[in-house]
Amino acid sequence: MNDLKINHLAVLVCLVWMFVLGFSWYGPIFGEPWMAMTGLDLETIEANPPGAGVWISNVLSSLLPLYLIAYMFVRMNVRSAVSGLTFGFLLGFVLYLLPHLTSGMFSQDPYPLAWIEGGFQVVGWTVSGLVLGAWTKTR
Numbered sequence: 001m002n003d004l005k006i007n008h009l010a011v012l013v014c015l016v017w018m019f020v021l022g023f024s025w026y027g028p029i030f031g032e033p034w035m036a037m038t039g040l041d042l043e044t045i046e047a048n049p050p051g052a053g054v055w056i057s058n059v060l061s062s063l064l065p066l067y068l069i070a071y072m073f074v075r076m077n078v079r080s081a082v083s084g085l086t087f088g089f090l091l092g093f094v095l096y097l098l099p100h101l102t103s104g105m106f107s108q109d110p111y112p113l114a115w116i117e118g119g120f121q122v123v124g125w126t127v128s129g130l131v132l133g134a135w136t137k138t139r
Contacts, residue, residue, distance in 0.1 A: 004136055004139075005139050006074055006137070011063070014128040025120045084132050092126055
């Protein structure tokens with residue numbers, strides 16, 4: 001059996017997926033309730049567009065977890081879409097959503113806010129897990 005290695009093209013496809021999901025998730029899907037719960041409004045956002053630092057941080061905070069997931073999948077020998085989807089979901093749920101829910105409760109954020117923000121990562125990492133598990137590369 002051939003050894004797996006990180007499929008960099010698959011990681012980049014997942015990065016694009018995360019950005020498409022983010023624009024949709026925080027736009028037409030949950031944009032209005034998310035802005036209401038965070039105290040933001042469209043006028044304020046448009047008057048203060050994010051600078052380069054926000055976008056650099058956004059790329060890195062999306063890309064690095066995807067590379068970590070890809071690395072874990074290589075080490076765990078994940079070779080199927082179903083296994084990738086399962087592990088992607090578990091990683092998003094256990095490592096992102098649950099801690100986010102807990103910290104949100106302590107900071108007294110609106111409960112649905114944690115589901116919106118955490119749900120983004122769970123959906124993003126689940127689909128990314130599917131792609132990375134299905135689109136394997138061997139040595």
